[in-house]
Amino acid sequence: MDPHLLRTFVAVAECGSFSAAAERLGYTQSAVSQHIAALEHDLGTPLLRRRPVVPTVPGERLLEHAGAILLRLDAARADVHRAIGDPPGALSIAASPLAAADGRLANALTEVRRARAGTAVVLTVCGREAVAQGVAAGEYHLGLVDGVAAPSDPLRLFGVGSLRTTAVSHDDLVVALAKDHPLAGRRRISLHDLVDARWIDAPDVAAPLADLRAATETDGIRPALTYSGTDVASLLALIAAGHGLAVLPLSATGSEVAAVPLTAPRLLHRTELLHGHTSEPSAAAVTAVLSGG
Numbered sequence: 001m002d003p004h005l006l007r008t009f010v011a012v013a014e015c016g017s018f019s020a021a022a023e024r025l026g027y028t029q030s031a032v033s034q035h036i037a038a039l040e041h042d043l044g045t046p047l048l049r050r051r052p053v054v055p056t057v058p059g060e061r062l063l064e065h066a067g068a069i070l071l072r073l074d075a076a077r078a079d080v081h082r083a084i085g086d087p088p089g090a091l092s093i094a095a096s097p098l099a100a101a102d103g104r105l106a107n108a109l110t111e112v113r114r115a116r117a118g119t120a121v122v123l124t125v126c127g128r129e130a131v132a133q134g135v136a137a138g139e140y141h142l143g144l145v146d147g148v149a150a151p152s153d154p155l156r157l158f159g160v161g162s163l164r165t166t167a168v169s170h171d172d173l174v175v176a177l178a179k180d181h182p183l184a185g186r187r188r189i190s191l192h193d194l195v196d197a198r199w200i201d202a203p204d205v206a207a208p209l210a211d212l213r214a215a216t217e218t219d220g221i222r223p224a225l226t227y228s229g230t231d232v233a234s235l236l237a238l239i240a241a242g243h244g245l246a247v248l249p250l251s252a253t254g255s256e257v258a259a260v261p262l263t264a265p266r267l268l269h270r271t272e273l274l275h276g277h278t279s280e281p282s283a284a285a286v287t288a289v290l291s292g293g
Helices: 003-015 018-025 029-043 057-084 103-115 128-136 209-216 232-240 281-290
Strands: 048-050 053-055 090-095 120-125 142-149 164-171 173-177 199-201 223-226 246-249 258-264 268-275
Touching: 003 018, 003 029, 003 048, 003 053, 003 057, 018 029, 053 057, 057 128, 090 103, 090 128, 090 281, 103 120, 103 281, 128 142, 128 268, 142 209, 142 281, 164 281, 173 232, 199 232, 268 281
Parallel strands: 090 120, 090 142, 199 223
Antiparallel strands: 048 053, 142 268, 164 268, 173 246, 173 258
16 A cells, blocks of 8 residues: 555545645545545545545544554654764754643753754644654654653553653642632542533643543543633633633642642643653753653
8 A cells, every 4th residue: 555645545534635735645536536546546445525525434444553553654764864863963853731830841941952952943832743743754853742640650641652751750630610609618539529510621731631630430521611822821710710620730720710739530730751762962852851850
């Protein structure tokens, strides 16, 4: 199966349009149509319906595998490039929003500036999944991600492939509420008491609601509002205005919201470093500082 054809198929399926996929990929619409026809010929079955443009049943099955296949190909290419050696003088780092705000990252970059003057550093703040996939695909030398987990468990990360993970820090969690919320005066709180509360689902900033449902073994924790951004201040403003609750590390809450310590189930906020087999000295320096080496 030609990966170029597979990428075209994924683009068409995601865009729902041959012309939009062509624009995204930089191809002509005719080339996109030829790619899809060639892939369908190779697999011996139609993969897309044309009006509207949606996957067939076999096409849906292929989509379930396509993302992982393409990511592994990108990761293999990135590992080869890391083995060859990275060009000196540049360091690219991706971090999830709360991980980027961690003072340890700023300290690590300070050490790099002292030890390797002239290194150009690019820091990208994006969602947790984008960080993991970007490091796996070689877009970034290093990634810093945060999330929630049981005290003895690592973070559950999608698509990290052969990447190594290093624990950087862990913090206690709180439930962030509006100051006039009936539960704002509690000294401590359990998630089991909040199953039917109004929740804000902010998967790239706060504890993802899917993780909270898994921790409580219930499907009752559902969003009243979904925030798909990466700005912590915007999330806190929504909470302060009474739009819902969120679970955050205490260090991420401000004076505009109430923060009640979360006692059960036992969960921690963890920050982990993702790194491949890079030979870039600046990346090694950051890794050493963040891992306590």
